[in-house]
Amino acid sequence: MSGGKAFDEIYGSDAAGAREEFAALARWIEETPATELERRQHAAEAAFRQLGITFAVYGEEESAERIIPFDIVPRIFSAGEWARLQEGLEQRVLAINAFLDDIYGERRILADGIIPPELIFGNPQFRTEVSGARPPHGIYAHICGIDMVRTGPDQFFVLEDNARTPSGVSYMLENREAMIRLCPELFDTYEVEPVDSYPDMLRETLRSVAPRGSGHEPVCVLLTPGHFNSAFYEHSFLADNLGIELVEAADLEVDDDFVWMRTIEGRVRVDVIYRRIDDDFIDPLVFRPDSVLGVPGLMAAYLAGNVALANAPGTGVADDKAIYSYMPEIVRYYSGGEPKLPNVETWRCREGQALQYTLDNLESLVVKLVDGSGGYGMLVGPTASKAEIERFREALAAEPHRYIAQPTLALSTVPTLTAKGVAPRHVDFRPFCLTGTNGVTIVPGGLTRVALREGSLVVNSSQGGGTKDSLILAGAKRRQRQSQSQSGQQQDQSIDRSLLQQEGGMSVAIGLGQAQGGQIQKLGDTIQSQSLAGPAHDSSDER
Amino acid sequence: MLSRTAASLYWIGRYVERAEFTARLIEATMRLDSLSHTPAGAGAWESALAVVAADYGFAITGESLTPTSVSRYLTLSHDNPSSIRACLDAARGNARAVRTALSREAWESINRAWLGVRDRASTGGQGATLALIDSLKAEARGFEGALHRMLRNEASHFVRLGAAVERGDNTARLIDVKYHLLLPEGEKVGGVLDRDQWTTILQTVSAVTAYRWLYRDGLTALNVADLLILRGEMPRSLAASCDEVAMILTNIGKRTGLQGEADRLARLRQTALARATTRNIINGGLHEYLTAFIAENARLDQAIGAQFRFA
Numbered sequence: 070m071s072g073g074k075a076f077d078e079i080y081g082s083d084a085a086g087a088r089e090e091f092a093a094l095a096r097w098i099e100e101t102p103a104t105e106l107e108r109r110q111h112a113a114e115a116a117f118r119q120l121g122i123t124f125a126v127y128g129e130e131e132s133a134e135r136i137i138p139f140d141i142v143p144r145i146f147s148a149g150e151w152a153r154l155q156e157g158l159e160q161r162v163l164a165i166n167a168f169l170d171d172i173y174g175e176r177r178i179l180a181d182g183i184i185p186p187e188l189i190f191g192n193p194q195f196r197t198e199v200s201g202a203r204p205p206h207g208i209y210a211h212i213c214g215i216d217m218v219r220t221g222p223d224q225f226f227v228l229e230d231n232a233r234t235p236s237g238v239s240y241m242l243e244n245r246e247a248m249i250r251l252c253p254e255l256f257d258t259y260e261v262e263p264v265d266s267y268p269d270m271l272r273e274t275l276r277s278v279a280p281r282g283s284g285h286e287p288v289c290v291l292l293t294p295g296h297f298n299s300a301f302y303e304h305s306f307l308a309d310n311l312g313i314e315l316v317e318a319a320d321l322e323v324d325d326d327f328v329w330m331r332t333i334e335g336r337v338r339v340d341v342i343y344r345r346i347d348d349d350f351i352d353p354l355v356f357r358p359d360s361v362l363g364v365p366g367l368m369a370a371y372l373a374g375n376v377a378l379a380n381a382p383g384t385g386v387a388d389d390k391a392i393y394s395y396m397p398e399i400v401r402y403y404s405g406g407e408p409k410l411p412n413v414e415t416w417r418c419r420e421g422q423a424l425q426y427t428l429d430n431l432e433s434l435v436v437k438l439v440d441g442s443g444g445y446g447m448l449v450g451p452t453a454s455k456a457e458i459e460r461f462r463e464a465l466a467a468e469p470h471r472y473i474a475q476p477t478l479a480l481s482t483v484p485t486l487t488a489k490g491v492a493p494r495h496v497d498f499r500p501f502c503l504t505g506t507n508g509v510t511i512v513p514g515g516l517t518r519v520a521l522r523e524g525s526l527v528v529n530s531s532q533g534g535g536t537k538d539s540l541i542l543a544g545a546k547r548r549q550r551q552s553q554s555q556s557g558q559q560q561d562q563s564i565d566r567s568l569l570q571q572e573g574g575m576s577v578a579i580g581l582g583q584a585q586g587g588q589i590q591k592l593g594d595t596i597q598s599q600s601l602a603g604p605a606h607d608s609s610d611e612r
Numbered sequence: 613m614l615s616r617t618a619a620s621l622y623w624i625g626r627y628v629e630r631a632e633f634t635a636r637l638i639e640a641t642m643r644l645d646s647l648s649h650t651p652a653g654a655g656a657w658e659s660a661l662a663v664v665a666a667d668y669g670f671a672i673t674g675e676s677l678t679p680t681s682v683s684r685y686l687t688l689s690h691d692n693p694s695s696i697r698a699c700l701d702a703a704r705g706n707a708r709a710v711r712t713a714l715s716r717e718a719w720e721s722i723n724r725a726w727l728g729v730r731d732r733a734s735t736g737g738q739g740a741t742l743a744l745i746d747s748l749k750a751e752a753r754g755f756e757g758a759l760h761r762m763l764r765n766e767a768s769h770f771v772r773l774g775a776a777v778e779r780g781d782n783t784a785r786l787i788d789v790k791y792h793l794l795l796p797e798g799e800k801v802g803g804v805l806d807r808d809q810w811t812t813i814l815q816t817v818s819a820v821t822a823y824r825w826l827y828r829d830g831l832t833a834l835n836v837a838d839l840l841i842l843r844g845e846m847p848r849s850l851a852a853s854c855d856e857v858a859m860i861l862t863n864i865g866k867r868t869g870l871q872g873e874a875d876r877l878a879r880l881r882q883t884a885l886a887r888a889t890t891r892n893i894i895n896g897g898l899h900e901y902l903t904a905f906i907a908e909n910a911r912l913d914q915a916i917g918a919q920f921r922f923a
Binding site: 295296305308309314315316317319320330331332333334335 | 613614615616618705708709711712766864868869870920921
C-alpha cells in the first residue's frame with residue numbers, strides 16, 4: 070500500500086530492467102515492432118467480433134453490442150507466485166462455503182460475536198427463504214471469481230469475492246486461443262499451464278453435486294436469462310463447451326418438486342442447474358413475482374433437495390461489500406489459521422470514526438456502494454472532479470451504512486499496447502475457483518482486466534477496461550504437481566479441522582468496532598513481512 | 613434437443629420462407645402493374661395485399677393505395693407483422709437464440725439479409741426496389757444452400773419442416789386469391805387479362821419455364837392448378853410441400869424414435885393429394901378446396917407444436 074510509482078509486474082519497481090524470470094517476455098515486447106503487435110491485436114479483435122464475443126452496455130441501444138478490447142501483451146505469473154495464490158484462494162473459498170453453511174444453519178459465527186448480526190439479517194442478499202435448508206452436499210458457492218489486486222512482488226490483496234454468478238471465464242479461454250494462434254513463439258519460450266481444462270473441471274464439479282444417487286448420469290443444464298442478456302455469449306459458449314443444454318426458464322417446469330426440461334423427446338429430469346440468473350429472478354413464487362426469467366416452483370424443488378443450484382441461492386451474503394471487511398475474521402474463524410490472502414484495508418462507513426475518516430479524506434480514497442457492482446456507484450477520489458466528490462459527500466452523510474471506503478492502491482502495472490506504443494497500465498486479476506464434493510479446483514489462469522486509459526484504476530469492461538491473457542508458468546512442473554496433490558490432502562484435513570473447531574466451540578475474541586481498520590492494516594503488514602521474510606517459497610521466483 | 617430450440621428452428625424456416633415469398637410476390641406484382649395500360653394492373657397491388665392477408669392491415673394505416681405505399685408496407689413496414697422486415701427480424705431473433713444449433717453460414721445469411729433491410733426507410737423507386745428484392749432472394753437462396761450443407765440432424769430437419777409448412781400455405785393463398793378474387797366478372801377465361809394474371813402467379817413461384825416444359829398447350833387455368841397443386845416435381849406445389857413435410861417428420865421420427873399426431877395428419881394429407889385430380893378439385897370448387905387446405909395446414913402446424921412441445 071505504498072505511494073509513489075506503481076509496481077510493474079515485468080520490470081519491477083525501479084526500472085532497472087526486467088525481473089529475471091520474465092526477461093524473455095520483456096525482450097519479446099521490446100523486439101516485436103509495435104506495428105506487428107497492432108496487426109496481431111486487430112486480428113484477435115476481428116476474430117472475437119466474428120465469433121460474436123460481445124457484451125451489451127446497459128442503458129444503450131442494441132446496436133451498442135461491443136467487444137471487450139483485447140490487449141496482445143500477456144500478463145505472466147511465475148509458478149511460485151501462482152502456488153501461493155492458489156493456497157490462499159483455496160483457503161478463502163473453503164471459508165466462504167463454511168461461512169454460508171453456518172449462516173444458513175447454526176449461526177455460530179454470530180453467536181460467537183464475530184460479525185454483527187444486523188449485518189446479516191439486515192442484508193438484502195441474505196435469503197431467509199433458504200435458512201435451515203442445506204443444499205445438496207452442503208456446498209453453496211460452487212463457482213467463485215475472486216478479484217485480486219497486487220501492489221508489489223508479493224503483495225496480493227483480495228479486492229472482492231464474487232460468489233453469485235461470476236462471469237468472464239469465456240474471455241480467459243478465448244484470449245488464450247487467440248494468443249496461441251497469434252503469438253506462438255511465446256509458448257515456445259515459456260512452458261505455460263493450460264486453461265482449456267476449465268470446461269472439464271466445471272463439468273466434474275457440477276456432476277459431483279448432483280443430488281441423485283449413483284448409477285445414473287446426472288443431467289446438468291445452464292440456465293440463462295436469454296439472448297438479450299449482456300453475458301449471453303458466455304452462457305452459450307460454456308454450454309457448448311460443457312456439452313450441456315443451454316436452457317431458458319420456459320424450457321423448465323417443476324412438477325411435484327422435481328425439475329424437468331422439455332425436449333422434443335419428452336420430459337427429461339434435471340439434476341443440476343448452473344444458473345446465470347440472479348437470486349431475485351429464479352423463482353417468481355418465492356422472489357420477485359414479476360420475474361419472467363424464473364421457473365415457478367424451482368425453489369420448492371431446491372428446498373426438497375431434488376435439484377442442485379450452482380451457485381446456491383443466498384450466496385450473495387458472502388460477497389457483499391459490507392461482509393467483505395469481515396473476511397479476514399471469517400477466514401480465521403473457519404480455517405483456524407491466518408488468512409493467506411489479505412483484504413484491502415477497508416473503512417466501514419457505518420461506523421462513526423470510519424465515516425469521519427472517509428469524509429476527511431475523500432480526495433484520496435475509493436468509495437464504493439456496498440451493494441453496487443460493475444464499477445457503477447463508485448468514487449475514485451484522486452481522479453474525481455470536485456462536483457463528484459461533493460455528491461458523494463452528501464450521499465455518505467445521508468446513508469453512511471451503504472458505503473465502504475478503501476485507500477487508492479498503487480495497483481501493479483503490466484506493459485500494454487497503447488496508441489503511443491507499449492506502456493504500463495494498471496491491472497487486476499480474477500481467478501476462477503470451483504468447489505465440488507471433490508474439493509477445490511482452480512484452473513491455472515484467470516481473467517486479467519486492464520484499465521486502458523493512462524493512470525486509470527477502473528478496469529470494468531463497462532467503464533472502458535480491456536482484457537489480457539494471463540500466463541501461469543509451469544515452472545518446475547513435477548514439483549508443483551506434488552505440492553498440488555499434497556495441498557489436496559491438506560485441504561481435506563483443513564475441512565475436518567474447521568469442523569472440529571466449530572464443534573469445539575472455538576471462540577475468537579477479536580475487538581470489533583472502532584479498531585477494525587487498524588487491525589486489518591496490521592494483518593496486511595504481518596502477511597507482508599511474513600512473506601518477505603518467509604523461507605517457505607522458492608527464492609528463484611523473486612528477482 | 614430442447615423443445616424451444618426446435619420451435620425456434622421451425623420458425624426460422626417459416627419466417628425466411630415467408631420473407632422470400634413476399635419478395636417474389638412484390639416482384640411479380642410490379643411486372644403485372646407495369647402492364648397497367650391493360651385493366652390487369654389496376655387491381656395488382658390490391659391483390660398482392662390480399663394474398664398475404666394484409667389488406668385489412670393496410671387499410672387501417674389510412675394510406676392511399678399506390679404501388680409505392682403497398683410495396684413499402686409489404687417490405688419494410690413495422691406495422692405489418694408479416695412484412696419482409698418483420699419476418700427477417702423474427703428469423704434473426706430466433707437464430708440468435710439458437711445460434712449454436714445453426715452452422716455459421718446459415719447464421720450469416722440470415723444476418724446479412726436482416727442487415728440489408730434493418731436501416732432502410734424506403735424501398736426507393738422501381739429500380740431500387742427490384743435491386744433490394746434481388747438481394748433478398750439471393751440471401752434466401754444462400755440460406756437454403758447453407759441449410760443443405762448442415763449436419764442432417766434435428767436442427768436442419770426442423771428448419772426445413774418450417775419452410776415446407778410455410779410454402780404450402782403461401783402457394784395455396786396465391787392460387788386462391790388470384791383465381792377467385794381478381795378475375796373480374798364477365799372476363800373470359802383465357803383472355804389477355806387472364807393470361808397476365810396466370811403468368812404473374814407462375815412468376816411468383818418461379819414456375820414459368822417449368823410450365824412450358826410440362827404443358828405444351830399454352831396457359832390454361834386447369835394446367836396451372838394442376839402444376840401448383842398436384843405436381844410433386846414442382847417444388848412449390850402443394851403436393852411437394854405435403855411430401856416434404858411427411859418425409860421430414862419421418863426422418864425426425866427415425867432419430868427420436870417417436871411419432872405422433874403430426875405424422876398421422878401429414879400422411880393423411882399426402883394420400884388425399886395423391887388421389888385427387890384437377891377435374892375433381894375444380895368441380896368441387898377451387899376456392900373451397902384451397903380454404904380447406906389452408907385450414908388443414910394450420911391444423912398440422914398445431915399438431916407439430918403439440919408433438920414437439922413447442923409452447
